[in-house]
Amino acid sequence: MVSWVDYLTSKAKNNIVSYGLGDWFAIDQSTPVGVTGTYGYWMSVNGLATIAYALNKIADAKKYSDLASNISSAFHTTYFNATAHSYATGSQAADVFALEMGAVPITEQQNVLQHLINDIRQRGNHTSAGEVSLPSWFRVLSFHGYDDVVYDFLSRTDSPSYGYAIIHGATSLTEDWDGPAPARGQPLTSQNHFMFGAVDEWLMRSLAGIQQVANSIDYRILDIKPAIVGNITYVETTYRTTRGWIETQWNRAGTAFTLKVILPYGSIAHVYVPGTDATSDYETLIHIRKTKAMTIFKIGSGSYTFKSVIGVNTKRN
Numbered sequence: 001m002v003s004w005v006d007y008l009t010s011k012a013k014n015n016i017v018s019y020g021l022g023d024w025f026a027i028d029q030s031t032p033v034g035v036t037g038t039y040g041y042w043m044s045v046n047g048l049a050t051i052a053y054a055l056n057k058i059a060d061a062k063k064y065s066d067l068a069s070n071i072s073s074a075f076h077t078t079y080f081n082a083t084a085h086s087y088a089t090g091s092q093a094a095d096v097f098a099l100e101m102g103a104v105p106i107t108e109q110q111n112v113l114q115h116l117i118n119d120i121r122q123r124g125n126h127t128s129a130g131e132v133s134l135p136s137w138f139r140v141l142s143f144h145g146y147d148d149v150v151y152d153f154l155s156r157t158d159s160p161s162y163g164y165a166i167i168h169g170a171t172s173l174t175e176d177w178d179g180p181a182p183a184r185g186q187p188l189t190s191q192n193h194f195m196f197g198a199v200d201e202w203l204m205r206s207l208a209g210i211q212q213v214a215n216s217i218d219y220r221i222l223d224i225k226p227a228i229v230g231n232i233t234y235v236e237t238t239y240r241t242t243r244g245w246i247e248t249q250w251n252r253a254g255t256a257f258t259l260k261v262i263l264p265y266g267s268i269a270h271v272y273v274p275g276t277d278a279t280s281d282y283e284t285l286i287h288i289r290k291t292k293a294m295t296i297f298k299i300g301s302g303s304y305t306f307k308s309v310i311g312v313n314t315k316r317n
Contacts, residue, residue, distance in 0.1 A: 005048055005064070008041045015074035017041040023093045025176050025195065026130025027160050030089035035079060036132050039097040042071040054217055069102075076103040085111035092119055093133035096140040113144055125152040126160060135198035142206040147227035150202060155230065159183035162199065173197055208237035208248045209272075218242055222269035224261050226250050228310060243267055252310060259306045263299065271297040275310035 011017050018034035049064035075098060079088040085108060087094035095116040098104050104112050120127065129137045141150050157163035165179030173196055174180070175189035182188060205211050209226030212219050219241040226235065226248065236249040244264025251258055257275055270288075278295035280287070281304060288298045297306065 023130035028091045028128035031091040031093040072101040072103040096136040138202040151229040225272040257310045275308035278308040
């Protein structure tokens, strides 16, 4: 991976990499190749910094962390449109890349997010992302509390959407959004192609709420923070780690919410229980703090049940 980053560095000009295949099979084809290429460069460098940190190679971690910061700064300088409060052509891909890279100044973050949300809503709750930008699309929306927007997209059955491909006979992930039934005049593509599998990450991290915190290794430290969205009333997920199985299960009936969590030996977690009047089967021994929207519990390995009262607002804070 060091050699790969060295190669990308040799191709970069002022920390911008302007080559590659672009955002493959994107609905919005306007995203410049330099946007996707530079994001890939940043992602590789940032990943290498994380690896160096995990291996306790502090000098290398700082080297690659500094380079990642320089790349994100170059991205902002090159592509930010101050008038439109967006990046490059204003595509959803460009905006989510900028947000995930940390390229957006704090004073502009809400403006760029609003530009992104407006574009999704104007497209009838559809993404315009391709294979490269879709993982960032899910992560950015969820991180900033817009799981309701993700839910609205996943509920669609018109093109382009997962639902459209499914109702037209897709039994696996396909290379194109439309699967077996091209709706935009494009030719039929691969019908068994892990192109748009990023939704799986959202299902586990956001809907089920199983999230490894930054700088944690092998699911040692977790946040359990499920997104309660739409008309979904029951979610159950198991995830296998080298420490053992992590399990979450939540359900809601009216305003009654129940969350069950199982952690393997050696793991700890903060559990974010939405709503009010939250309780646990360990009473107050593991309660650490409460906000207006949720109660946070700190737990170790074992099995736990939490209950609360939730409202009808499904936007996660």
